[in-house]
Amino acid sequence: GAVVSQHPSWVICKSGTSVKIECRSLDFQATTMFWYRQFPKQSLMLMATSNEGSKATYEQGVEKDKFLINHASLTLSTLTVTSAHPEDSSFYICSARLGASGTYEQYFGPGTRLTVT
Amino acid sequence: GDSVTQMEGPVTLSEEACLTINCTYTATGYPSLFWYVQYPGEGLQLLLKATKADDKGSNKGFEATYRKETTSFHLEKGSVQVSDSAVYFCARGTDKLIFGTGTRLQVFP
Numbered sequence: 001g002a003v004v005s006q007h008p009s010w011v012i013c014k015s016g017t018s019v020k021i022e023c024r025s026l027d028f029q030a031t032t033m034f035w036y037r038q039f040p041k042q043s044l045m046l047m048a049t050s051n052e053g054s055k056a057t058y059e060q061g062v063e064k065d066k067f068l069i070n071h072a073s074l075t076l077s078t079l080t081v082t083s084a085h086p087e088d089s090s091f092y093i094c095s096a097r098l099g100a101s102g103t104y105e106q107y108f109g110p111g112t113r114l115t116v117t
Numbered sequence: 118g119d120s121v122t123q124m125e126g127p128v129t130l131s132e133e134a135c136l137t138i139n140c141t142y143t144a145t146g147y148p149s150l151f152w153y154v155q156y157p158g159e160g161l162q163l164l165l166k167a168t169k170a171d172d173k174g175s176n177k178g179f180e181a182t183y184r185k186e187t188t189s190f191h192l193e194k195g196s197v198q199v200s201d202s203a204v205y206f207c208a209r210g211t212d213k214l215i216f217g218t219g220t221r222l223q224v225f226p
Contacts, residue, residue: 043218043219049213
């Protein structure tokens with residue numbers, strides 16, 4: 001099946017610094033990629049949807065200036081958490097979809113655990 | 118807004134026991150319904166799906182039926198195995214997915 005990787009799998013950073021998380025579709029070209037955030041014992045919350053070559057669409061309540069998303073190619077999307085603070089500590093998960101339509105399946109990465117100290 | 122509610126875990130079962138994980142969803146529109154499974158250290162994988170009322174999704178011995186009248190999509194398996202131990206997520210949507218909180222299943226030999 002389709003494989004999506006994330007790097008790093010975990011990261012610890014100091015408050016005020018920025019962290020970049022990569023999401024790659026390894027064996028298919030992803031027209032659309034999604035970024036989710038998951039708090040302990042809570043569901044995955046969609047943060048933003050990105051289509052290759054265009055600006056990401058952010059969900060209500062997600063700060064676009066804090067969570068910068070770039071989808072520069074059909075196999076790579078990046079999420080940069082800028083000026084990170086302890087409340088940004090969370091599990092970030094990406095998914096990739098072959099097509100723009102919702103009829104295509106989403107394939108998920110293994111997630112990145114971010115800890116801000 | 119739209120939401121998905123699923124039973125809290127962990128669910129602890131002995132091997133070969135029957136499994137039911139409850140899931141209900143808000144009925145806005147005509148969403149597709151999904152069950153995803155996450156094994157330790159891996160990403161979510163689609164387990165099964167149903168796209169319209171009365172559809173039954175099935176895979177690997179798991180089944181779930183899209184019940185519009187009760188807005189439910191309960192996951193069932195007649196005989197679980199140790200290898201089924203994982204976290205199971207119910208989700209609704211088509212273009213965007215809305216997830217439940219996940220239910221951890223632990224199966225012991």
